[in-house]
Amino acid sequence: MHGRIARAAALLTTLIAGEVAAQGGPGGFAPAGPTEVGTITVESADVPYVVTLPGRAVAYQSASIRPRVSGVIESIDYEPGRAVEAGDVLFTIEDDTFEASLDSASAGVAEAEAAVSAAEAALERANQLEGVGTTRASIETAQVTLANAQATLSSARANLQVTQLDLEQTRVRSPIDGIPDLPLVTIGDIVTANQSDLLTTVVRLDPIYVDVQESSASILRNRARIQDGALSRSEQLAAELTLEDGSVHSGTGTLVTPGLSVSTTTGTTQIRFRFDNSDRRILPGQFLRVALTLGTTRALLVPQRATSRSADGTLTAFVARDGRAVDTTLTEAGTFQNAWMVTAGIEEGAKVIVDGLENLRDGAEITTVPVTISEEGVIEDAAEDAAEGQAPTQTSSATDADASQAPGAAAAAQPAVTEAAVEERTTASPRPSGG
Numbered sequence: 001m002h003g004r005i006a007r008a009a010a011l012l013t014t015l016i017a018g019e020v021a022a023q024g025g026p027g028g029f030a031p032a033g034p035t036e037v038g039t040i041t042v043e044s045a046d047v048p049y050v051v052t053l054p055g056r057a058v059a060y061q062s063a064s065i066r067p068r069v070s071g072v073i074e075s076i077d078y079e080p081g082r083a084v085e086a087g088d089v090l091f092t093i094e095d096d097t098f099e100a101s102l103d104s105a106s107a108g109v110a111e112a113e114a115a116v117s118a119a120e121a122a123l124e125r126a127n128q129l130e131g132v133g134t135t136r137a138s139i140e141t142a143q144v145t146l147a148n149a150q151a152t153l154s155s156a157r158a159n160l161q162v163t164q165l166d167l168e169q170t171r172v173r174s175p176i177d178g179i180p181d182l183p184l185v186t187i188g189d190i191v192t193a194n195q196s197d198l199l200t201t202v203v204r205l206d207p208i209y210v211d212v213q214e215s216s217a218s219i220l221r222n223r224a225r226i227q228d229g230a231l232s233r234s235e236q237l238a239a240e241l242t243l244e245d246g247s248v249h250s251g252t253g254t255l256v257t258p259g260l261s262v263s264t265t266t267g268t269t270q271i272r273f274r275f276d277n278s279d280r281r282i283l284p285g286q287f288l289r290v291a292l293t294l295g296t297t298r299a300l301l302v303p304q305r306a307t308s309r310s311a312d313g314t315l316t317a318f319v320a321r322d323g324r325a326v327d328t329t330l331t332e333a334g335t336f337q338n339a340w341m342v343t344a345g346i347e348e349g350a351k352v353i354v355d356g357l358e359n360l361r362d363g364a365e366i367t368t369v370p371v372t373i374s375e376e377g378v379i380e381d382a383a384e385d386a387a388e389g390q391a392p393t394q395t396s397s398a399t400d401a402d403a404s405q406a407p408g409a410a411a412a413a414q415p416a417v418t419e420a421a422v423e424e425r426t427t428a429s430p431r432p433s434g435g
Contacts, residue, residue, distance in 0.1 A: 035364055038355030038371035038379055039320050042300050044348050047336040049231055049297045051222070052289055053271075055212035055241075059284040060274070061176045061204035065090060067191040068169045069098070080182045084174045084202065091172040091183070091199055093191065098167040105160035112153035119146035178204035179280075203284065208277040210241065210253065212290045213268040219259075222294060231297050238293040239273045244286060251276050253290070299333065299341035303373055306354040307340060318353040318360055319346060320368050325353060327362035338373075355379050 071093035078090045123142040126134050174180065181201045185191065191199070225231035239253035259269025273290065275282065282288070307317045307330065315330045330345035346352070353360070355371055371379050 033365075034323070034367045035325075035356060035360065037318075037320065037325070037353045037357075037360070037366050037368060038381070039351040039353050039368045040303065040306075040371060040373065042302060042342075042346055042348060042350045042352055044298055044300050046232075046296045047299055047301065047341060048293045049225075049295050049341075050334060050336070051214075051218070051292045051294060053212040053214055053292065055210045055273075055288045055290045057282050057284050057286045057288060058209040058211055058272075059203045059205065060207050060209055061178060062284070063175050063178070063202045065172060065174070065180075065199045065202060066195060066197075067091075067093060067172060067199060068193055069093060069166050070192045071095075071097070071170060071190070073185050073187050073189045073191060075187060076183050076185075078174075078180050080180055080200075082180075083178070084180055085177050086174055088174050089171045090174055090180060090202075091185075093170040093172065095167055095170040098163065098170055102160070102163045102167050105156070105163040108156040109153065109160050112149065112156040115149040116146070116153050119149040122146075172199060174202050176202055176204055178202040205280050205283070206277045207274050208282050208284070209256065210239075210273045210275060210282075210288055210290060212271050212273070212292075213266070214259070214271060215268050216262045217267070219269065225297070226295070231295050233295040234293060239275075240291040240293075241275055241282075242289040242291065243281065244288070249275060249282070297333070297341070299336075299343060300346060300348060301336060301339040302330065302332075302342045302346070302352055303339050303354055304335070305338070305373075306352050306357070315340065317346075318357065318362075320351040320353055320366060323365060323367070325360055325362065325364045325366050 073091060074094045075092040076090070077092060078084055078088065084090070119142070123139070123146050126139045126142040130136070130139055179202065181203070183200050184198055222231065226233050237255050239255070241249035241253060243249060253273035253275045256272040256274050259271050262269050302317060307315055309315055315332055316327055317330055318325045319328045320326075328345055330340065330342050332340040333343050334341050351368060353366075353368075354373060355369075356366075360366075369381060371381055373379055
């Protein structure tokens with residue numbers, strides 16, 4: 001009796017274990033199957049070929065203001081930061097000494113003019129008396145005297161012009177249109193002509209130059225792409241400016257001059273662009289980024305979020321092939337919007353995995369779902385996008401009824417372990433010998 005009970009208990013344990021195994025383990029969960037991932041189909045497209053270079057803003061015009069005469073600063077005649085025009089007075093130097101010099105020079109001119117008049121009259125009289133009471137030597141002497149007087153007059157007039165210029169230069173004027181900086185002197189300071197110290201600086205900010213640096217090797221590679229036909233050159237070089245805060249400057253730049261020499265220390269060449277700067281957002285010395293559109297190129301576009309870089313800089317992405325995730329090495333030639341421009345590693349029509357990358361391993365079994373990526377980087381199922389805007393279809397009552405009964409049917413389909421079944425299977429099982 002006891003042996004039969006023991007055998008029944010053992011058989012019951014075996015049956016329960018078999019039923020649990022048939023249902024997929026504790027909790028009724030099936031073993032993990034293929035990983036579902038979202039993929040997009042890689043397509044080729046003509047995309048702008050953009051090179052981003054570092055740059056620095058340079059003033060369109062910058063004038064260092066220094067005195068051209070010596071004297072004492074009498075007044076400062078401008079407001080720092082307020083625009084001035086060429087010819088506006090910035091500083092006034094005391095002019096008393098220069099006015100006196102001008103009066104003296106004017107008197108010297110008058111004296112020289114009188115001497116010339118006297119010499120001309122003397123020569124005329126000598127010519128009239130020639131052969132009567134005047135010798136030829138006297139006439140020549142009168143001619144020399146007139147020439148000396150005329151030379152003295154020319155010198156006096158030149159001296160008068162210099163003193164007039166000196167007097168005018170006591171008004172220190174701006175040579176350009178621009179914005180004057182703070183004055184570096186105060187009223188009462190003594191300044192000297194052509195001194196090394198500045199009085200102030202006037203800068204013209206609109207337009208403004210931006211100088212960028214590009215390596216000579218990169219320039220040669222781009223020229224080779226154009227010659228090989230891989231890069232279609234645009235008619236005009238477009239330059240877009242990005243400021244330090246990440247905002248994009250309105251308007252495009254104009255090429256002023258290409259690089260004409262290569263630095264012996266950095267191997268780069270300097271290229272200058274001109275940008276409008278009417279709002280004065282760009283100031284000289286700012287570090288900026290310039291995006292140059294050299295033309296268009298044919299490339300495969302792979303979303304950046306689908307890729308990763310290893311420690312050595314290798315770019316990789318998972319590609320769906322034959323139901324497996326294959327880790328693939330890519331070669332890129334820049335970026336366009338939120339995608340890499342891939343030139344090698346995959347072919348057109350390949351399915352790149354962009355969703356479900358967490359813990360994904362090379363060679364993992366997968367099932368693919370077509371998805372799309374918006375400009376903001378949001379992933380959506382391609383089927384949902386296609387169905388968007390369509391009216392929902394009605395479900396038949398029979399289908400609803402089947403669905404409502406589905407849980408019960410599923411439960412009925414599960415084999416039940418009953419005492420009768422245990423007893424029946426216990427009775428039917430052969431007894432071991434010697435029982």
